Amino acid sequence: MQQTIKSPEIKEFPLFEGQQTYERITDQITSIPTDRHPMAWTIVFGLGLIGAFALLMALVYLVAVGTGIWGINQPVAWGFAIINFVWWIGIGHAGTLISAILLLLRQAWRMSINRFAEAMTIFAVMCAGIFPLFHTGRPWVAYWLFPIPNWTAMWPQFRSPLEWDVWAVSTYFTVSLLFWYMGLIPDLAKMRDRAKSQLARALNGVFALGWRNSAIHWMRWEQAYLLLAGLSTPLVLSVHSIVSLDFAISIVPGWHVTIFPPYFVAGAIFSGFAMVLTLVIPFRILYPKLKDYITMNHIDMMAKVMLATGWIVFYGYLCEMFFGWYSGNQFEQFLVVNRFFGPYWAAYWALIFCNGIVPQLLWSPKIRQNLLVLFIISIIVNIGMWFERFVIVVMSLHRDFFPSAWGMYTPTGSDWWLYLGTIGFFIMMMFLFARFIPMLAVAELKELWYKLYHGHNGHGGVHAHEPKPTAPAPQGGGQ
Amino acid sequence: MAHGTTEPKLYGLMAEFETPDQLLEAARRARDAGYKKFDCYTPFPIHGLTAAMGVKEAKVPWTVFTMGLLGAIGAFSLQVWTSMVDYPLNVAGRDLLSWPYFIPITFEGMVLAAAFGAFFGTHIYNRMLTYYHPVFNVPQFARASTDRFFVCIESKDPKFNRDEAYRFLQSLNPISISEVPE
Numbered sequence: 054m055q056q057t058i059k060s061p062e063i064k065e066f067p068l069f070e071g072q073q074t075y076e077r078i079t080d081q082i083t084s085i086p087t088d089r090h091p092m093a094w095t096i097v098f099g100l101g102l103i104g105a106f107a108l109l110m111a112l113v114y115l116v117a118v119g120t121g122i123w124g125i126n127q128p129v130a131w132g133f134a135i136i137n138f139v140w141w142i143g144i145g146h147a148g149t150l151i152s153a154i155l156l157l158l159r160q161a162w163r164m165s166i167n168r169f170a171e172a173m174t175i176f177a178v179m180c181a182g183i184f185p186l187f188h189t190g191r192p193w194v195a196y197w198l199f200p201i202p203n204w205t206a207m208w209p210q211f212r213s214p215l216e217w218d219v220w221a222v223s224t225y226f227t228v229s230l231l232f233w234y235m236g237l238i239p240d241l242a243k244m245r246d247r248a249k250s251q252l253a254r255a256l257n258g259v260f261a262l263g264w265r266n267s268a269i270h271w272m273r274w275e276q277a278y279l280l281l282a283g284l285s286t287p288l289v290l291s292v293h294s295i296v297s298l299d300f301a302i303s304i305v306p307g308w309h310v311t312i313f314p315p316y317f318v319a320g321a322i323f324s325g326f327a328m329v330l331t332l333v334i335p336f337r338i339l340y341p342k343l344k345d346y347i348t349m350n351h352i353d354m355m356a357k358v359m360l361a362t363g364w365i366v367f368y369g370y371l372c373e374m375f376f377g378w379y380s381g382n383q384f385e386q387f388l389v390v391n392r393f394f395g396p397y398w399a400a401y402w403a404l405i406f407c408n409g410i411v412p413q414l415l416w417s418p419k420i421r422q423n424l425l426v427l428f429i430i431s432i433i434v435n436i437g438m439w440f441e442r443f444v445i446v447v448m449s450l451h452r453d454f455f456p457s458a459w460g461m462y463t464p465t466g467s468d469w470w471l472y473l474g475t476i477g478f479f480i481m482m483m484f485l486f487a488r489f490i491p492m493l494a495v496a497e498l499k500e501l502w503y504k505l506y507h508g509h510n511g512h513g514g515v516h517a518h519e520p521k522p523t524a525p526a527p528q529g530g531g532q
Numbered sequence: 533m534a535h536g537t538t539e540p541k542l543y544g545l546m547a548e549f550e551t552p553d554q555l556l557e558a559a560r561r562a563r564d565a566g567y568k569k570f571d572c573y574t575p576f577p578i579h580g581l582t583a584a585m586g587v588k589e590a591k592v593p594w595t596v597f598t599m600g601l602l603g604a605i606g607a608f609s610l611q612v613w614t615s616m617v618d619y620p621l622n623v624a625g626r627d628l629l630s631w632p633y634f635i636p637i638t639f640e641g642m643v644l645a646a647a648f649g650a651f652f653g654t655h656i657y658n659r660m661l662t663y664y665h666p667v668f669n670v671p672q673f674a675r676a677s678t679d680r681f682f683v684c685i686e687s688k689d690p691k692f693n694r695d696e697a698y699r700f701l702q703s704l705n706p707i708s709i710s711e712v713p714e
Contacts, residue, residue, distance in 0.1 A: 075575060208614040208618065211634060217636040231647050235650075235651060239576075243678070246676075246678075262655060263664070266574055268587075269582065269587055280592070280646070284650070291636065298636075496575065500576035
């Protein structure tokens with residue numbers, strides 16, 4: 054059943070490369086977890102593991118000593134914990150955008166990156182959750198944040214955006230996990246069917262929940278999948294909007310602005326796509342089989358989304374300057390000047406350079422095809438988005454109203470230790486994912502391939518088969 | 533059927549096809565032949581297959597809708613009850629029923645419950661959460677998750693007769709026909 058993939062109307066934008074068949078798509082992707090893994094996998098996974106242990110130690114030290122080990126104090130009480138929380142949550146948003154919003158918009162190119170991006174979402178939200186949890190100072194009573202009756206006889210403050218955040222982030226994590234797992238079930242069934250060892254068969258069989266590819270099951274699966282996409286779309290917009298309300302509901306200069314929700318969501322997608330590129334480019338090198346499915350066209354599309362969302366973010370920066378001036382409020386006006394020329398000027402200009410200037414390189418089609426340059430740009434954007442949160446959190450707090458209440462914020466070694474620890478944990482999880490789970494959505498890719506090439510040369514190589522009955526033919530009557 | 537008592541019960545007869553179009557045709561003809569209890573097995577969802585089989589249902593969407601509604605009502609009532617009845621907090625005489633402040637959590641509650649409805653609804657209706665199913669007994673069936681398309685006429689069907697079903701399946705020109713033991 055060898056079929057060529059060149060079909061007239063999609064020549065300009067091939068979503069697959071190589072000679073594809075259903076069998077080849079299946080084998081290429083599902084064989085990755087069972088193949089021998091490249092040496093680089095072991096090395097990077099090992100680094101991630103060290104990072105994850107560092108994270109664990111950082112948390113032990115934090116719980117034992119208290120949040121005094123961080124650089125936070127009055128007036129900057131939020132510091133790294135909130136910067137990193139917003140940064141990680143933002144990174145997660147690209148996964149949901151790819152898996153849900155692009156599904157509803159019927160963007161065929163999402164099919165080969167959705168599984169990967171959703172895994173990134175889940176791990177990024179895990180990293181994000183650590184920060185506010187431990188920033189409370191007493192993580193062992195974190196259950197007070199949920200409406201669980203307890204000995205204090207009090208309930209959470211439902212009128213606070215911080216409580217909304219608890220609901221938004223935990224719902225986001227749960228729904229992302231369900232959505233991801235839902236898509237994964239048919240592929241786990243495939244892993245079960247091709248497993249060689251008893252253990253792999255049993256484990257994949259248990260997690261596949263008895264999936265048997267029935268047409269009626271597929272129908273319900275598709276209904277549920279589409280509905281989950283429909284639910285995730287407003288959900289993902291609500292999550293970063295609510296995160297931005299943590300800031301916008303206060304009266305702190307620079308935070309009390311209506312542009313925050315859309316500007317936060319755009320920034321989240323911008324940074325998320327940067328992280329997808331940061332991960333996809335090395336994974337394509339590590340697993341060359343992926344190159345047939347994550348083509349240069351996919352990379353090109355992601356770069357374009359980055360360019361577009363980068364401009365929305367930059368528009369947000371311009372709006373902030375305008376609001377500062379137009380408010381007529383001396384504290385807001387001072388904030389803008391303080392951003393340009395205050396003690397943290399370097400962070401502000403780094404942000405403008407990383408998020409405003411560098412992404413303009415993506416206008417060039419040549420650069421969108423140059424993996425090394427793209428990889429460097431994606432790292433720069435990740436750094437730039439981190440600076441954006443630094444600018445928002447630290448610069449507004451450190452010089453708010455009375456000069457007598459001003460202060461400076463300097464992160465300590467423990468701040469960096471915890472932050473780098475979450476990056477290590479994230480890398481470890483991504484590499485474990487690549488090791489055990491099909492990285493691309495096999496069934497969805499086959500469906501896409503069927504839809505794209507059906508009716509052109511979808512029947513090209515099919516031979517008329519003589520029936521080869523494996524069951525005994527009817528006795529007595531009949532033939 | 534002249535089988536001995538030790539013979540395993542028959543779950544159904546299964547035919548294997550090479551292309552989605554052959555399967556669509558098979559499903560249409562099985563429906564027209566009057567079979568009710570039959571199912572198709574495909575490596576990916578095929579548009580129009582359930583329509584060809586004559587199956588139409590919207591249980592999952594209704595479950596999601598009901599769960600979403602319950603989630604929204606539940607989350608809103610929780611906030612109203614805790615803030616107005618169980619622990620009213622008078623903050624400078626402000627309204628206890630500050631409903632706009634309850635909207636974000638009401639929305640999150642709706643999404644959470646609806647997503648659980650979608651996930652668990654699908655698997656409960658699919659009779660999943662199981663490890664074994666008779667169709668796995670057919671050796672070729674492992675390819676149902678790769679590149680082969682199957683139709684299985686089940687013995688539960690009132691019209692099921694092994695010989696007739698066999699001849700019917702053979703008329704569809706499949707690659708193979710197998711018995712599926714229970």
